[in-house]
Amino acid sequence: MGASHASGPVSATEVTVRCHQENRSLVAAGTFQLILWVATVALAARFVEGRDHDARLPLWLVALWGIAFGIYLWSVIAIQRRAASGGAGHALLRWILCFAILFRMVLWWSPPVLETDFHRYLWDGRVLLEGVNPCRYSPAEVESASAGMEADARGRLVRLLNCEPEVKRIFDRIEHRTVPSLYPPLSQAVFGAAAWVTPEHWPVIAQVRTLKAVLLGFDLATILLVVALLRELGLPPSLVVAYAWCPLVLKEFANSGHHDSIAVCLTTATLWLLLRAVRAREADGTRVPTWVWHVGAACAWAAAVLAKLYPLVLAPLLLVWWWRKVRWGVAWLLALSCGTALAGYALMPGGLPEVGSGNTTQGLGEFFRRWEMNDLLFSVVYENLKPPWADGRPSPWYAVTPVAVRDWVVSSVSLPGVNVPFRLAQIVMATVFGGIVLRLVLVRWPTEDRVALLQRSFLCLGWLWFLSATQNPWYWTWALPLVVLVRSPWLLVSGFALLYYLRFWFAGLSLPPPGGGDVANGARWFDEVFVWLEHGPVLALLAWHRWGRGRFTNGQ
DSSP states (O other), X not given: OHHXXXXXXXXXXXXXXXXXXXXXXXXXXXXXXXXXXXXXXXXXXXXXXXXXXXTTHHHHHHHHHHHHHHHHHHHHHHHHHHHHTTOOOHHHHHHHHHHHHHHHHHHHHSOOSSOOHHHHHHHHHHHHHTTOOTTTOOXXXXXXXXXXXXXXXXXXXXXXXXXXXXXXXXXXXXXXTTSOOOOOHHHHHHHHHHHHTSOTTSOHHHHXXXXXXHHHHHHHXXXXXXXHHHHHTTOOGGGGHHHHTOHHHIIIIIISOOTHHHHHHHHHHHHHHHHHHHHHHHSSSOSSOHHHHHHHHHHHHHHHHHHOSGGGGGHHHHHHHHHHHHTTHHHHHHHHHHHHHHHHHHTSTTOSOOTTOOSTTHHHHHHHHHOOBSOSHHHHHHHTTSOTTSSSSOOOTTOOSOHHHHHHHHHHOOOTTOOHHHHHHHHHHHHHHHHHHHHHHHSOOOSSOHHHHHHHHXXXXXXXXXXXXXXXXXXXXXXXXXXXXXXXXXXXXXXXXGGGGGHHHHTTSOOOOTTSOSSOXXXXXXXXXXXXXXXXXXXXXXXXXXXXXXXXXXXX
């Protein structure tokens, strides 16, 4: 009895000491990662737009980010283990949030590296302030216009360029100049708000920092929403580290300033409001009626679509969820979402896009017709449908379909002005994705369905990324707020996605094309060979976990 009585305080002391040691380890991990982001800022200062820079800079940056990802992965796994033992407390959460803010503040100050999209954002904001829809005219059309075109909105934009050298400098750096903007109304409104608070004569870097500060506000709100989601599920809020410390999130939002942070925030808000509705229904005497939370979720979802179109893929899941909770009330919620989205477009200069006009929808149409980047699964399908002479270059090594078959596919479908193999590849991948979504919707929902809703939402967004023709690394941030709720292979995606930036290094190399030829093309080595190292290992692990470890709907 005496020995047993004496062992109690000793055990409690050991637990306390272990918690302090783990806290110190986490602080050390955060400090090391902070040092790596400071080093990133130092390298970022060596990128001067319009001038040549050391071609090895992308290699050094990816090396730094790879180390940061290793520290991040260790931190997530350590906190998951600590949470499983019940040792993740409020002190740990405070450290995580403090470092998350520090990381972002350091990167916010730095100029974007290996990125140019922010020029389009800044220009779109100025165009909107002129009362012109940014989706109406491409930069090339503005360039060809005359300032004397009083009746034409392009004339106002030309005069804007002529008034301020800094605005002209931004305009001259926009890429894809023949394509109008494709960003939806809410994103355009955010760009306009940032432009409204930023004088036109400010240096470009000051305008970039203002825009990034606005977009970072949404990123920080997402962190708080993830904490709220974890608390709703009864999970330790310190698991937010999986999003808050993720190097991909930090690079794409705090440094690059991608506008996806708006839709990520609003989509996370939608899911949190749905979980709050469940609690309101189950609790007695709640102050806020259940229908208020559902209405808020419907409006948040519509706002997310008005920021970026990808939340539309969650429609089947959300509609089934609402049907299970409110039955025929789903019709009213769907009508509210559609009405909110239409109102957002109607408030844009020029009102709703004209059907078939090809004006304000031209940029989006160009994206879906021909954009392809950093893809693997889509490329395999596309290259096995496309004749080797379709674009003047030989087929990659993984195009194994006989040339006669590929030639027959193209010749048998006559669609003038349409890239038939590309469209067929889109149909194939859309069919596969539709099957995944259908299974996620129809497979039996558990009694405790809140976690299932979040896991299935993650899988929709995760497989959308892997099956798309355009796998820009910042698109993976769409799923990251929910990554802590699924199996561990998904955690690796954000680290491997950072390998995309090695493409800038490959582009500077003089290499014979893979498969033969005399033309030096390092970028093709990335697109046809290295991309398999970026996506292949994660897909292999996911396949093993899917068929060898458990059920599909448990986050496999």
